Amino acid sequence: MQRLTDTGRGAIVLPMDDAYAAMRTGTNWMNARGQNGTFYITPGLMNDVSTIKIVDQDLIDFHNAGHEIAAHSKTHANMSLITAAERTVEYDYPKTYLENLIGAGTVTTWAYPFGTGSSGRNLACDQQLYLGYDRWLDMAMTTNSVVYPRYSDTPPLLINRLAWSATNQAQILTLVRKAATSAVVVPILFHNLDTAVNPTRANVLEMLDLAVALGVPLITTQEAFPASRSLLNPGFENGLDGVDPTGRHAITAANGKCSVVTDTPAPEYQGTKALELSTTDNAGYAYIRQQVQFLPGRQDTFSGQCKAVSVSNAGNLIADKAFVRIQSLDYGQAVIAGLDVKMTPALGKDIGAGWKKFTLDFTAGQSTKTVNVDVGLQATVGGAVIRFDHLWFEPKYLGDLG
Numbered sequence: 001m002q003r004l005t006d007t008g009r010g011a012i013v014l015p016m017d018d019a020y021a022a023m024r025t026g027t028n029w030m031n032a033r034g035q036n037g038t039f040y041i042t043p044g045l046m047n048d049v050s051t052i053k054i055v056d057q058d059l060i061d062f063h064n065a066g067h068e069i070a071a072h073s074k075t076h077a078n079m080s081l082i083t084a085a086e087r088t089v090e091y092d093y094p095k096t097y098l099e100n101l102i103g104a105g106t107v108t109t110w111a112y113p114f115g116t117g118s119s120g121r122n123l124a125c126d127q128q129l130y131l132g133y134d135r136w137l138d139m140a141m142t143t144n145s146v147v148y149p150r151y152s153d154t155p156p157l158l159i160n161r162l163a164w165s166a167t168n169q170a171q172i173l174t175l176v177r178k179a180a181t182s183a184v185v186v187p188i189l190f191h192n193l194d195t196a197v198n199p200t201r202a203n204v205l206e207m208l209d210l211a212v213a214l215g216v217p218l219i220t221t222q223e224a225f226p227a228s229r230s231l232l233n234p235g236f237e238n239g240l241d242g243v244d245p246t247g248r249h250a251i252t253a254a255n256g257k258c259s260v261v262t263d264t265p266a267p268e269y270q271g272t273k274a275l276e277l278s279t280t281d282n283a284g285y286a287y288i289r290q291q292v293q294f295l296p297g298r299q300d301t302f303s304g305q306c307k308a309v310s311v312s313n314a315g316n317l318i319a320d321k322a323f324v325r326i327q328s329l330d331y332g333q334a335v336i337a338g339l340d341v342k343m344t345p346a347l348g349k350d351i352g353a354g355w356k357k358f359t360l361d362f363t364a365g366q367s368t369k370t371v372n373v374d375v376g377l378q379a380t381v382g383g384a385v386i387r388f389d390h391l392w393f394e395p396k397y398l399g400d401l402g
């Protein structure tokens with residue numbers, strides 16, 4: 001199959017949701033035109049021959065043809081109306097099921113069933129989801145734009161998409177034409193063909209052919225919206241990977257230690273690991289630093305979970321020894337005086353009640369080029385052991401999921 005090459009212009013992201021056999025038709029049409037789509041799969045809706053749904057082999061075929069396979073819950077539940085434990089199953093099952101068919105690490109995108117417009121998503125849903133998938137999709141409400149910059153330093157984590165039906169065909173074609181003349185990416189979706197609230201076959205063929213004629217590629221969701229978390233490994237699931245492109249390091253004194261242990265702030269959170277920092281006396285310190293490229297003036301929220309495990313001198317720890325910190329660095333890598341933001345204590349005033357959430361807002365200066373993002377423990381009289389997990393450092397408009 002011939003691949004469309006990057007033209008530097010716009011693109012369309014065309015997902016199909018649930019498990020309809022129309023996915024086979026859509027795949028054949030896209031394959032014939034060198035286009036790629038994304039299939040958001042609800043395993044609980046598959047394999048029903050009485051209503052003609054896709055089967056496992058279809059997904060293997062779609063994947064082998066270059067299309068993306070993504071997750072759309074286990075049973076098509078309304079995620080905001082079920083318990084956190086029930087959500088865990090809805091989040092985890094499709095990834096496990098689908099990766100068992102097409103390979104570990106391939107399923108990195110999630111689409112909410114129903115979405116915000118049908119009360120199918122809220123902040124608690126996102127917070128529980130965010131370490132499990134690299135991007136998640138919502139349905140666009142009437143006031144939301146679905147036109148995104150195709151090339152961005154901070155691709156969105158939550159992405160709106162426009163539902164396609166026979167009644168908005170003209171709008172769909174207009175968006176394809178827009179993608180032909182500007183570097184935007186437009187996510188569209190449909191479920192089935194020639195049924196209510198879906199496009200007709202003729203609608204879909206008209207759009208696919210227009211895209212080919214104008215040189216607008218159809219690309220996968222993964223390709224359109226690269227994984228864009230600012231922090232690498234923010235749940236410490238991959239250990240203390242010390243050397244990586246983001247400049248992550250563990251920094252310790254002789255009597256301080258960084259390690260990764262089995263713990264989680266909440267059983268329904270994604271992942272099972274946490275960072276542990278320990279010191280044995282008031283000369284010790286231990287902290288984790290990541291450096292993040294930054295745009296001047298950008299405003300971010302840094303948050304996460306912190307817990308005291310053992311403390312010899314609680315007042316000392318509460319005073320200022322457990323900390324989270326953001327430092328601004330200029331183009332020459334020098335720390336810019338006066339722009340540090342430090343929260344002490346990260347644990348709050350009551351260290352005895354398990355995991356605590358911290359939240360810190362940060363606004364970069366006009367010459368900020370890079371920031372150091374630190375979580376740490378320093379110089380505690382008598383020593384201490386604390387843990388961090390579920391870190392979040394993203395533009396403030398994306399909310400606070402730590």
Ligand SMILES: [Zn+2]
Nearest residue numbers: 017018113114
């Ligand atoms: Zn659906």
